[in-house]
Amino acid sequence: MSRGPGWEAVRDLIRARVTAGALMPGDRLPRDEDLAVELGCTRTTVQRAMQALTEDGLLERRRRGGTRVRPDPVARPRVEIPVVRQEVEGRGAVYGYRLETAERAVPPGEVLAAMELTAPEEMLRVCALHLADGRPWLWEDRWVSLATVPDILGVDLGRVSANEWLVRNRPWSRGAMRLSAAVAGPEEAGRLGCAAGAALFVTERTTWAGALPITHMRALAPPGYAVLSRF
Amino acid sequence: MSRGPGWEAVRDLIRARVTAGALMPGDRLPRDEDLAVELGCTRTTVQRAMQALTEDGLLERRRRGGTRVRPDPVARPRVEIPVVRQEVEGRGAVYGYRLETAERAVPPGEVLAAMELTAPEEMLRVCALHLADGRPWLWEDRWVSLATVPDILGVDLGRVSANEWLVRNRPWSRGAMRLSAAVAGPEEAGRLGCAAGAALFVTERTTWAGALPITHMRALAPPGYAVLSRF
DNA sequence: AAGTGGTCTAGACCACTGA
DNA sequence: CAGTGGTCTAGACCACTTG
Numbered sequence: 001m002s003r004g005p006g007w008e009a010v011r012d013l014i015r016a017r018v019t020a021g022a023l024m025p026g027d028r029l030p031r032d033e034d035l036a037v038e039l040g041c042t043r044t045t046v047q048r049a050m051q052a053l054t055e056d057g058l059l060e061r062r063r064r065g066g067t068r069v070r071p072d073p074v075a076r077p078r079v080e081i082p083v084v085r086q087e088v089e090g091r092g093a094v095y096g097y098r099l100e101t102a103e104r105a106v107p108p109g110e111v112l113a114a115m116e117l118t119a120p121e122e123m124l125r126v127c128a129l130h131l132a133d134g135r136p137w138l139w140e141d142r143w144v145s146l147a148t149v150p151d152i153l154g155v156d157l158g159r160v161s162a163n164e165w166l167v168r169n170r171p172w173s174r175g176a177m178r179l180s181a182a183v184a185g186p187e188e189a190g191r192l193g194c195a196a197g198a199a200l201f202v203t204e205r206t207t208w209a210g211a212l213p214i215t216h217m218r219a220l221a222p223p224g225y226a227v228l229s230r231f
Numbered sequence: 232m233s234r235g236p237g238w239e240a241v242r243d244l245i246r247a248r249v250t251a252g253a254l255m256p257g258d259r260l261p262r263d264e265d266l267a268v269e270l271g272c273t274r275t276t277v278q279r280a281m282q283a284l285t286e287d288g289l290l291e292r293r294r295r296g297g298t299r300v301r302p303d304p305v306a307r308p309r310v311e312i313p314v315v316r317q318e319v320e321g322r323g324a325v326y327g328y329r330l331e332t333a334e335r336a337v338p339p340g341e342v343l344a345a346m347e348l349t350a351p352e353e354m355l356r357v358c359a360l361h362l363a364d365g366r367p368w369l370w371e372d373r374w375v376s377l378a379t380v381p382d383i384l385g386v387d388l389g390r391v392s393a394n395e396w397l398v399r400n401r402p403w404s405r406g407a408m409r410l411s412a413a414v415a416g417p418e419e420a421g422r423l424g425c426a427a428g429a430a431l432f433v434t435e436r437t438t439w440a441g442a443l444p445i446t447h448m449r450a451l452a453p454p455g456y457a458v459l460s461r462f
Numbered sequence: 463a464a465g466t467g468g469t470c471t472a473g474a475c476c477a478c479t480g481a
Numbered sequence: 482c483a484g485t486g487g488t489c490t491a492g493a494c495c496a497c498t499t500g
Contacts, residue, residue, distance in 0.1 A: 075438075
């Protein structure tokens with residue numbers, strides 16, 4: 001058999017037709033089978049391309065109803081959330097880490113809610129500062145579920161950050177994230193080495209292993225911090 | 232033929248093995264073919280599951296080298312960036328829109344750079360405010376390439392937001408995004424109806440159609456705004 | 463050089479859903 | 482209820498990379 005275009009080529013070609021205006025939002029595309037014949041590949045290949053474009057938010061597909069360009073193409077960029085150490089080292093800086101506190105406590109209601117818990121339970125609270133070239137990069141206030149991750153108590157969190165240990169030792173299956181902005185109070189300003197009143201970038205993240213909450217974290221970053229994404 | 236598990240089932244099963252600790256970061260997985268036999272499906276199905284898990288940042292795959300759990304599983308959540316109108320209406324609020332200015336001008340160097348342009352060229356600059364239930368929701372400062380999208384000049388931007396018109400009439404093929412925080416100056420505070428000194432959430436986004444820049448936007452959101460993602 | 467993943471083809475059957 | 486997408490099987494060949 002001769003070999004037709006690959007599914008990525010088909011994906012790019014369809015996307016190009018939309019981008020160039022040959023297909024407009026709301027328009028219906030040919031059936032997969034017709035496209036396959038036109039392009040000289042099998043329906044499987046067209047299907048794989050369509051699957052990717054649907055996931056990207058460009059197309060809508062319905063059985064019997066066919067494939068359409070979404071009337072409102074959305075953007076669904078993936079943002080990459082690496083381990084903090086790698087984020088810092090990836091920018092060519094030297095990573096540093098300072099543990100501030102690590103103690104047992106019962107988290108406040110909003111943290112329990114974020115972890116989808118209804119009953120209060122004791123957890124490990126870890127506050128720490130991540131540094132890039134010796135300068136404050138990210139301050140984190142983290143709650144770790146002792147019910148899900150009792151082993152964390154045996155870890156020397158002065159040497160390994162909770163972030164790194166958890167990532168390597170308790171993989172999650174799902175998570176939730178919230179990005180926002182906040183004003184630095186005097187306390188945060190001191191921790192992050194910026195002026196009080198500065199605008200901080202706030203990342204909140206919760207991870208679960210199935211239904212079990214692993215950890216909830218609130219991280220503050222000083223001015224200059226940004227999340228980037230290409231799509 | 233009997234029908235084995237689907238690729239999503241295989242994906243969830245592998246993820247569960249990692250989550251449960253049966254497979255730890257750094258561990259090597261069986262060959263696709265062995266897994267296929269074990270699970271009672273074909274290698275194609277296993278391959279599709281592995282492709283998804285690799286894209287999610289959980290696995291690393293190398294020809295000849297096999298499949299491993301990433302030593303540093305990262306998170307790659309997709310953030311959904313809808314048209315502003317839908318973002319507002321999706322929260323059950325009434326959408327409003329007010330055009331502030333729309334005029335031709337040459338963008339400053341940082342905007343040209345963000346659009347990957349080397350030579351200055353005249354563009355359309357549109358400043359507008361999006362409202363939710365009559366309250367300021369998002370203020371945007373947008374540059375639209377007249378070389379790529381000359382038709383924008385014939386649009387009544389007092390009635391349709393540039394955001395919405397572009398999305399429906401000039402689909403992009405790639406984009407870049409930057410999320411950060413900034414302090415509200417007196418001018419921004421007035422526009423957004425918040426206090427000067429408040430922390431604003433800043434979204435910058437550029438889109439292209441192939442190599443042609445379509446638009447670059449900088450949007451400011453008042454306190455309370457957040458970007459959410461589940462993964 | 464051999465082992466592993468990457469992808470395609472060809473065909474089948476299933477699952478929705480809209481005419 | 483017929484047409485469209487959704488997915489699987491079975492098999493082949495290619496591409497990379499590491500032992």
